[in-house]
Amino acid sequence: MLNVGLVGAGWWAHHAHLPAIRSHPEARLVAATDPDPERLASATALDPGVRGFPSVAEMLAAADLDVVVVASPAAFHADAARAALLAGAGVLVEKPFTLHAAEARELVELAASRRLALSVSLPYQYTRAARAVRSLLAQGELGSLVAVHGVFESYTAPLYAGDVDEYLRRVDRPHAVAPLPGTYADVALSGGGHGQSQTSHIVSALFDATDAHPERIAAESAFLAPRMDIANTLSLRLKGGAVVGIFSSGETLPRQPAQQTITYLGTRGVARHDLALATLDWALAGGDAERVEPGEGESAYPNGEPVRALIDAVLAARAGRGDAARELTEGAGRAARAVEVIERIYRDEPVDV
Ligand SMILES: NC(=O)c1ccc[n+]([C@@H]2O[C@H](COP(=O)([O-])OP(=O)(O)OC[C@H]3O[C@@H](n4cnc5c(N)ncnc54)[C@H](O)[C@@H]3O)[C@@H](O)[C@H]2O)c1
CATH class of the missing domain: 3.40.50.720 (NAD(P)-binding Rossmann-like Domain)
Structure with a gap:
């Protein structure tokens, strides 16, 4: 025990x-x-x-x-x-x-x-679709990775202004204990807004899937207040040459699944991982195509x-x-690359917006 x-x-x-x-x-x-x-x-x-x-x-x-x-x-x-x-x-x-x-x-x-x-x-990273995209890329099924584009919307914008009630109304999740406003709205505690809270998800998913290292990182963000961002665009070059464009925002259409996808474009095929639905669609140049659905009883967000x-x-x-312990720690190593990217959001923060 x-x-x-x-x-x-x-x-x-x-x-x-x-x-x-x-x-x-x-x-x-x-x-x-x-x-x-x-x-x-x-x-x-x-x-x-x-x-x-x-x-x-x-x-x-x-x-x-x-x-x-x-x-x-x-x-x-x-x-x-x-x-x-x-x-x-x-x-x-x-x-x-x-x-x-x-x-x-x-x-x-x-x-x-x-x-x-x-x-x-x-x-x-714990869904069947996430495991499938990791293995597709590791086995080189898509050929060499050329480009990746991703979009990650969340319902989190009210949290960055400290409005926990509005956030909980939007996500409609049962809760015994609500988040404290400062955890997300006080930059001394959160380190920033959307980049820390949500863009960290999609950037971590990118490195989990590709096991790539970032070589160049550029970021533009919309800031509500110093360090309190609500939307980010990221442009990366990965070692090996693939380019990446990511858009992430704390606003999305109510009552519809948030758009949360990463598309991998290789020399021999394309794969799209829908993180919100926990599905993976992929197609190879020769015509082979497959869809990976969530496993039996699998939650899209386990x-x-x-x-x-x-x-x-x-x-x-x-x-x-x-x-298994070593593999988890290697995964934390990939998550550390995501921290490197997110840190970039806050380094060159514009003074006037
Ligand atoms: N993986 C996910 O999907 C996910 C979802 C929600 C939150 N989170 C993360 O979980 C963490 C907590 O978020 P939350 O929504 O539960 O917020 P919360 O405000 O409900 O919980 C944070 C708790 O930490 C306590 N705390 C403050 N300072 C502390 C300290 N020095 N040592 C120990 N405890 C301290 C607070 O009193 C509070 O009870 C954040 O890092 C958040 O990003 C992750």
Whole structure:
């Protein structure tokens, strides 16, 4: 049985991680930390054995944890993940992974050097369509990658202005605990707006699928206030020569599925991954074509999978099979490349808009 600790007992922890931990037969939540006493009480009340702590340091000093889930605001991700890795735990970090690429790379190196599993919570990567696009590209089925274009719309614009009620009305998701406004609207906590919160999803999906490295990065964004962006256009060149154009926005048409697609254009074929619908369509120059639909009972956004995969990887590593842990940490290495791209959004922010 693995002992799990939680950093940040907020909306997403209650909605995604705690149910996944509780439903895992070989893991149990034993410790949680949150500076908000009500939220901490809500997480610790779930089970009599869960202890609440006022800080990450006190939790790590008092509890022997195998797995730590970091779901606090983005500005605290790097320090919490580092401390948990140094305490010997496998770590899941919410997106955005970290605010700075140097921190993300340092965490990946730390995990790899200690043979610990480090993973970033990116549910879009756990669908059958995501696995299919990874394997199509890795096997060179589309030929050499020439160009990629992506669009990623979300309903998140109200969050950047601190209007949590309007956001929850738009997404119509049940919630026991709502996000705190500052988690998304205070740049000292969020590190920025849409780029941090949402563009991080599509850029991470691009690197997950291609395993490519960015060579040149250019960004233009619409800012509501300093560092508080609501839409981004990114232009990348990947090592190997492929060019990438991405548009991402916090506004979309209500009551319709958000447009969230990435299209891969190769010398021998084309594939389109629809992240919102969890489908993949691909066609080769010779005429072969296929559609990958979601697996039986598969959610298009399997938000419990990241923590389940981490728990399974730590269990396998304890049993002497370290492959899954290594693969998760390699995935965190790809997510670190996304941090490098997102960081670029905030580097040359225009002064007047
Ligand atoms: N992967 C996804 O789809 C997804 C979805 C929603 C949120 N998230 C991410 O999850 C994280 C939390 O977002 P949320 O929507 O749950 O927000 P939230 O405001 O509900 O939760 C954040 C919690 O962290 C606590 N906190 C603040 N400072 C802390 C610290 N230093 N140590 C520990 N806890 C601290 C807050 O009191 C709050 O309870 C963010 O990084 C967000 O980007 C990811």
